[in-house]
């Protein structure tokens with residue numbers, strides 16, 4: 001798969017295999033300023049992460065070829081060489097008890113359940129891209 005390398009370092013990467021969810025993601029991501037790339041499985045997500053160095057990843061968990069957990073694991077493993085840490089939001093339909101802990105243990109920073117709530121997703125993206133800074137009040 002070839003990627004638009006002009007997006008390197010300045011895009012959102014989204015991995016989702018379901019066409020309806022891809023459309024929801026498209027419509028949602030159109031509402032925010034960063035360009036985005038949507039891929040359909042975990043292997044493509046891993047390749048896209050290597051090629052594009054995205055600012056944030058939205059990672060579906062259940063995908064063909066390579067699932068989201070494996071892709072996150074590969075990314076976190078590679079990051080050990082650089083010390084970098086891309087924010088990853090796991091997206092999943094099966095919100096079973098203990099899942100959130102599983103996703104965080106696999107290396108996701110946060111997790112949202114589907115069906116996707118577009119405004120909550122936009123909020124989560126901007127929170128991940130603009131972590132609150134500690135302010136010091138000088139009087």
Ligand SMILES: [Mg+2]
Nearest residue numbers: 017060062063
């Ligand atoms: Mg899926």
